Amino acid sequence: MVKEDWQALLEAELTLDTGVYTKHALLLVRGQGARVWDAEGNEYIDCVGGYGVANLGHSNPEVVEAVKRQAETLLSMPQTLPTPMRGEFYRTLVSLLPPELNRVFPVNSGTEANEAALKFARAHTGRKKFVAAMRGFSGRTMGSLSVTWEPKYREPFLPLVEPVAFIPYNDVEALREAVDEETAAVILEPVQGEGGVRPATPEFLQAAREITRDKGALLILDEIQTGMGRTGKRFAFEHYGVVPDILTLAKAIGGGVPLGVAVMREEVAKSMPKAGTAPPSAATPWPWPPGWPPSATWSARGFGSGRRSSGPGLWNSSGKSPPPRSGRCGGWASWWAWSSRKRWPPTLSAWKRSTASSPCRRGPR
């Protein structure tokens, strides 16, 4: 394609888009691993990483091969008709989890995974109330948004799902007070992402497990950011010795292909009425490529082997990986992709503008 076409396509995206996202005037045409290239051939290190989606790197050869194979074999099949690829994905995923997490509900995104988790919790408990954490982020569809803290995301869309009680993250006493006999579930991120890369204390997550169990509520752990090796273990809950009733995963689990899941206990799964919830277009088996997750990539990172993580354990229980660390911007690296050859963040003012809305710059709550 000639250069003029690139320019026209960049303009088409910039002008025809709704503008919900602030876009950079940069047309990225190719990626390999951590590097991406623009239409003029400039090479960049991608520090955005798809906000946690591209954890396996761009065009990871195992992902490419699996998706190619799947596309050539069977591209769409609703969940009423089983496929070997889905079966293999379920089996692989469940084999990585504690034995009690053994029912998989597939969707297309993180917010849908949480949406499903909230519905399963209501169906299972017959209760309505949710407890969530201040600075927590669960997604932008109506249910997930209801348990997302940031008022600027929520307020334009009120009324949302109610009742929801927000408590300060890592505050055991506030949690104990908020969870009652009306509570369907407590939803938490083991490490808050949007909230500033803040890990839960072991005391907090362990208390969340005990309190929810005592009150007959469910514990939903949102590992949409932290899952799939992001914190040094396959799943962040392994640092805490806490097994949730429902675990939600998305982003990195698809290796770039839209995929989310809510994984839960069998009794929870059984509570949902038939067709009581359904992912609108998670009919295609191609997000579940054979051999997932990519074995070579995972083994290279030390996640591919080892036993299930059902036993109790605290930070650093394996002695190998450091605990998730609190740091304002640590896990996010940067909201920018910048050129490894030609451009350092274009200008200081552009850098400041681009990070102005970053949670890293907000004060503690």
Ligand SMILES: Cc1ncc(COP(=O)(O)O)c(C=O)c1O
């Ligand atoms: C912790 C957490 N939960 C849920 C979501 C929503 O995921 P998605 O953007 O795939 O809908 C995100 C997205 O950033 C997230 O960080």
